[in-house]
Amino acid sequence: MIKLTNVTKKYGSRTALNQVDLELDQGKLIGLVGENGSGKSTTLKLIAGLIHPTSGEITVNGEKVNRQIASSVAYLSELDEYYRFFTVKDAIEFHASQFADFDIEKAYEIMDFMKLEPEKKLKHLSKGNRGRVKIVLTLARHTPVVLMDEPFSGLDPMVRNSIVKGLISFVDLEKQLILITTHEIREIENILDEVVAIKDGHIIGHHNVDDLRKENQLSIVDWMNEIYG
Numbered sequence: 001m002i003k004l005t006n007v008t009k010k011y012g013s014r015t016a017l018n019q020v021d022l023e024l025d026q027g028k029l030i031g032l033v034g035e036n037g038s039g040k041s042t043t044l045k046l047i048a049g050l051i052h053p054t055s056g057e058i059t060v061n062g063e064k065v066n067r068q069i070a071s072s073v074a075y076l077s078e079l080d081e082y083y084r085f086f087t088v089k090d091a092i093e094f095h096a097s098q099f100a101d102f103d104i105e106k107a108y109e110i111m112d113f114m115k116l117e118p119e120k121k122l123k124h125l126s127k128g129n130r131g132r133v134k135i136v137l138t139l140a141r142h143t144p145v146v147l148m149d150e151p152f153s154g155l156d157p158m159v160r161n162s163i164v165k166g167l168i169s170f171v172d173l174e175k176q177l178i179l180i181t182t183h184e185i186r187e188i189e190n191i192l193d194e195v196v197a198i199k200d201g202h203i204i205g206h207h208n209v210d211d212l213r214k215e216n217q218l219s220i221v222d223w224m225n226e227i228y229g
């Protein structure tokens, strides 16, 4: 379980997150939505231990985020940060050498599903295909927490649907908590258990997606239209 207690994150004088309280349960697929600059990436980086809160506390499965906890979190960055001269295979092998929880067989399985060629250099891949490599490298890890920052950006709308379905088949929903930020909420609405909305560094809503549908007859998009106006 991920728990943020009264978390504030400032970058200089800019407050990116403001006194956020949030609890996310294991075994859930959760979407984090919000406008540009609302604090989504900051939230993921804090949970991943890449940046530290200005005040407040973040725990993963009851333990305060530190280097050891951070290593049990798989994080897909919104940036392209892999070594350009690596082939897809090199990137997989490099990750296998870095993370004890990396499942190399699963990585090749996801790579095939993503229709990636192992010998292609990353620098020769399109943005969408580099995005697929990031998904492979993230989902091949057996970690209790998986954080994905805009995993579908750059992906062709024609294949997005099948990749979203594939994502479900490659995560362990019994054990893993998956937190995804996305602007493509329509595409992932059907796979989400919960949705969290953030605005100007504040959490303005957190719902079970089935409850939204059953009790309020709202899709996530309808609900977002209501709360963001």
Ligand SMILES: Nc1ncnc2c1ncn2[C@@H]1O[C@H](COP(=O)(O)OP(=O)(O)OP(=O)(O)O)[C@@H](O)[C@H]1O
Residues within 6 Å of the ligand: 011, 014, 015, 016, 034, 035, 036, 037, 038, 039, 040, 041, 042, 043
């Ligand atoms: N390293 C940084 N230094 C200074 N300000 C930052 C830094 N990173 C983020 N910010 C600011 O913090 C706020 C939240 O940014 P964040 O990247 O978390 O938003 P986001 O919701 O992920 O946005 P987007 O949808 O555009 O990716 C923004 O105002 C942003 O300009």
